[in-house]
Amino acid sequence: MTPLTEKVPEKINRLPDLAYNLWWSWNYNARALFKRLDYTLWRSTHHNPVQMLHEISPGRLADAAQDPAFYRHYNKVLMELDREMENGHLWFRTTYPELKNSPIAYFSAEFGLHNSLPIYSGGLGILSGDHAKEASDLGIPLVGIGFMYPQGYFRQRIPSHGWQEAIYEQLDLNQAPIRPMLDDSGQDIKVSVMLGDRPVYARIWNVKAGRVNLYMMDTDVDENDPWNRELSARLYSGDGEVRIRQELMLGVGGVRILRTLNIEPQAWHMNEGHSAFLVLELMRERVAAGATFDEALEQVRRQTIFTTHTPVPAGHDAFPFHMMEQYFSRFWEELGLNRDEFLSLGRHEESWGTAFNMTVLALRTSGLVNGVSKLHGEVSRQMWRSVWPERPLEEVPITHITNGVHLPTWLPSETQNLFNKYLGTEWLSRQDDPTIWERLADIPDAELWNLHYQLKQKLLGFLRERVRRRWVKGSDDPTQVLTSGTLLDPNALTIGFARRFATYKRADLIFADIDRLRRILLNTHMPVQLIFAGKAHPADDPGKMLIQSIYSHAKHNEIGGRVAFIEDYDMHMARYMVQGVDLWLNNPLRPREASGTSGMKAAINGIPNLSVLDGWWAEAYNGANGWAIGDGTVRHDRGSQDWDDANAIYSLLEDEIVPLFYDRDRDDIPRGWVEIMRESIRSSAPQFGTRRMLKEYTSEMYMMVLSELALAQ
Numbered sequence: 001m002t003p004l005t006e007k008v009p010e011k012i013n014r015l016p017d018l019a020y021n022l023w024w025s026w027n028y029n030a031r032a033l034f035k036r037l038d039y040t041l042w043r044s045t046h047h048n049p050v051q052m053l054h055e056i057s058p059g060r061l062a063d064a065a066q067d068p069a070f071y072r073h074y075n076k077v078l079m080e081l082d083r084e085m086e087n088g089h090l091w092f093r094t095t096y097p098e099l100k101n102s103p104i105a106y107f108s109a110e111f112g113l114h115n116s117l118p119i120y121s122g123g124l125g126i127l128s129g130d131h132a133k134e135a136s137d138l139g140i141p142l143v144g145i146g147f148m149y150p151q152g153y154f155r156q157r158i159p160s161h162g163w164q165e166a167i168y169e170q171l172d173l174n175q176a177p178i179r180p181m182l183d184d185s186g187q188d189i190k191v192s193v194m195l196g197d198r199p200v201y202a203r204i205w206n207v208k209a210g211r212v213n214l215y216m217m218d219t220d221v222d223e224n225d226p227w228n229r230e231l232s233a234r235l236y237s238g239d240g241e242v243r244i245r246q247e248l249m250l251g252v253g254g255v256r257i258l259r260t261l262n263i264e265p266q267a268w269h270m271n272e273g274h275s276a277f278l279v280l281e282l283m284r285e286r287v288a289a290g291a292t293f294d295e296a297l298e299q300v301r302r303q304t305i306f307t308t309h310t311p312v313p314a315g316h317d318a319f320p321f322h323m324m325e326q327y328f329s330r331f332w333e334e335l336g337l338n339r340d341e342f343l344s345l346g347r348h349e350e351s352w353g354t355a356f357n358m359t360v361l362a363l364r365t366s367g368l369v370n371g372v373s374k375l376h377g378e379v380s381r382q383m384w385r386s387v388w389p390e391r392p393l394e395e396v397p398i399t400h401i402t403n404g405v406h407l408p409t410w411l412p413s414e415t416q417n418l419f420n421k422y423l424g425t426e427w428l429s430r431q432d433d434p435t436i437w438e439r440l441a442d443i444p445d446a447e448l449w450n451l452h453y454q455l456k457q458k459l460l461g462f463l464r465e466r467v468r469r470r471w472v473k474g475s476d477d478p479t480q481v482l483t484s485g486t487l488l489d490p491n492a493l494t495i496g497f498a499r500r501f502a503t504y505k506r507a508d509l510i511f512a513d514i515d516r517l518r519r520i521l522l523n524t525h526m527p528v529q530l531i532f533a534g535k536a537h538p539a540d541d542p543g544k545m546l547i548q549s550i551y552s553h554a555k556h557n558e559i560g561g562r563v564a565f566i567e568d569y570d571m572h573m574a575r576y577m578v579q580g581v582d583l584w585l586n587n588p589l590r591p592r593e594a595s596g597t598s599g600m601k602a603a604i605n606g607i608p609n610l611s612v613l614d615g616w617w618a619e620a621y622n623g624a625n626g627w628a629i630g631d632g633t634v635r636h637d638r639g640s641q642d643w644d645d646a647n648a649i650y651s652l653l654e655d656e657i658v659p660l661f662y663d664r665d666r667d668d669i670p671r672g673w674v675e676i677m678r679e680s681i682r683s684s685a686p687q688f689g690t691r692r693m694l695k696e697y698t699s700e701m702y703m704m705v706l707s708e709l710a711l712a713q
């Protein structure tokens with residue numbers, strides 16, 4: 001392969017720099033530049049500029065360099081990038097000028113930055129990706145640590161029997177927007193961690209998200225035996241043994257990466273408990289330097305922040321003691337602890353016995369802890385009060401910072417342009433100021449509605465084109481063509497439901513009374529249709545059964561082509577969905593949805609939510625920006641909870657939602673509906689963006705640690 005630096009003409013020789021910084025993924029001028037360069041390649045590479053530059057013909061590059069319009073566009077984008085990277089003007093520097101040299105290390109098992117890096121499985125990863133991007137936008141000195149899984153998460157196929165199949169594809173690391181970290185002699189920089197009696201090595205990939213650097217481990221290196229080369233191959237696929245080894249790499253290896261690169265974090269943020277072993281490594285370093293264990297613990301606590309993400313017990317990793325002994329018997333000696341003292345750091349009663357729980361370890365060793373919505377904060381205090389048996393419930397030191405979504409990632413350029421026109425060009429830089437969004441009132445109904453209609457047609461076109469291509473390849477059962485969106489009506493009220501198929505999310509709830517649902521869907525004058533998408537974890541058979549059940553409805557002609565199941569949900573499809581459906585449905589079993597973020601993505605796009613009052617929606621619902629399923633009452637009998645919630649959905653659809661959507665004036669505009677769309681954006685954009693979220697993390701967490709103010713415990 002010719003190095004890109006040699007291939008790209010001098011005049012536009014910074015294109016590779018741009019391609020290797022995922023900043024382009026949330027700047028629509030930069031995306032437009034690559035589209036302009038070669039639209040066919042942009043599409044065939046699935047929006048991967050690095051691969052584009054490798055595949056593009058030298059002739060096309062030469063033409064672009066000579067084209068004055070391209071060159072102007074190129075200069076404009078690079079100037080914007082340079083200004084961004086300089087960052088002296090950014091919020092963090094101007095608000096906290098005294099703190100500029102204090103990096104925050106942010107550890108996460110997955111990062112959902114862009115589709116060209118499929119190293120995420122769902123909400124947790126998207127949140128980490130959005131967190132990193134917003135940190136860049138605000139100039140917060142964040143450094144990310146994670147894994148570069150070469151096979152990522154799986155790609156989903158649904159054959160005509162409806163039972164999900166998982167396909168693993170090898171990512172071509174040389175054509176991804178990542179670069180290996182090399183030493184002065186051009187060799188890979190590596191770190192090693194003792195896993196049991198053997199060191200396991202990882203090389204490091206650098207991912208740039210604007211100003212933020214992420215360092216991702218990959219154990220596929222010569223020094224490792226085949227089993228360990230595979231260790232970081234896939235996200236969340238392994239058994240407990242693979243999992244503890246991955247988590248040791250993430251936590252302990254992650255600290256060593258930063259030490260090797262001479263990065264000295266002042267704060268350590270664990271995004272979920274997967275990385276919690278990092279505190280053991282930090283304590284080990286301090287004990288080795290002469291501290292007692294108690295001193296080390298106290299020092300580490302002053303620097304660590306932990307965000308917990310789920311009220312579902314099985315979502316918290318726990319390892320049996322014999323496994324802990326296998327990997328840590330040397331480690332506890334280095335901490336100056338005996339076996340029992342060590343194990344008590346994570347001791348917890350699981351449904352299957354006493355074990356070492358990663359969340360408990362993180363709770364005991366972090367100075368600041370938060371849940372991801374107000375309700376989730378309350379639930380987490382209940383859930384973990386046993387860790388502080390001497391304290392009353394309200395004093396359990398777990399607070400909350402509600403999640404958010406990164407606006408420029410989730411708003412399409414069409415909508416950003418509309419906002420530029422009516423909200424003023426500063427709307428993005430002042431996005432957390434509610435007064436900016438009052439100006440939405442100036443957008444004429446017709447303009448908001450027509451934009452939405454256009455984005456809806458884009459979604460339906462996207463679905464048709466996907467299935468058309470697969471069908472042309474000839475590998476498919478024709479049923480696939482019918483269930484994947486080709487029968488959808490461009491004018492029918494379209495409800496979207498897309499997320500991981502975890503059972504508590506109750507994807508099939510709306511089918512509880514199939515006759516009543518059919519009457520709603522098949523109404524001749526006011527038809528309704530449903531688009532489903534989502535993956536079940538490969539080991540989650542109940543989740544796969546939900547997919548199969550929905551798929552069988554989609555296939556059934558009695559449902560009239562009004563239900564589609566779109567396979568292989570990912571960030572790319574999520575963008576089309578949250579921008580193009582009419583209504584976003586979310587019906588988890590309260591209170592198990594810690595926050596939920598797909599509904600926020602829909603809301604900022606003016607897609608009203610129809611949701612259970614769980615997670616973020618319990619905070620966001622205001623009576624005018626969408627609909628609430630039920631009133632938040634929790635029943636102890638699952639069957640009647642499901643039945644009540646399903647009936648609440650039907651009644652809302654029949655009595656309010658469907659009539660409002662079809663209530664058109666002479667210009668065929670649903671005025672009442674457009675009001676709800678507008679209120680959805682107005683109420684959510686300033687509050688449920690990562691802008692507000694990162695400012696809260698900074699003032700309530702990072703600042704406390706960076707300036708060593710008194711900590712909560």
Ligand SMILES: *Cc1c(COP(=O)(O)O)cnc(C)c1O
Nearest residue numbers: 122123499570571574596597598
């Ligand atoms: C936003 C997003 C999620 C998270 O959705 P929830 O509603 O929070 O479950 C999952 N997967 C993808 C691809 C997303 O974009």
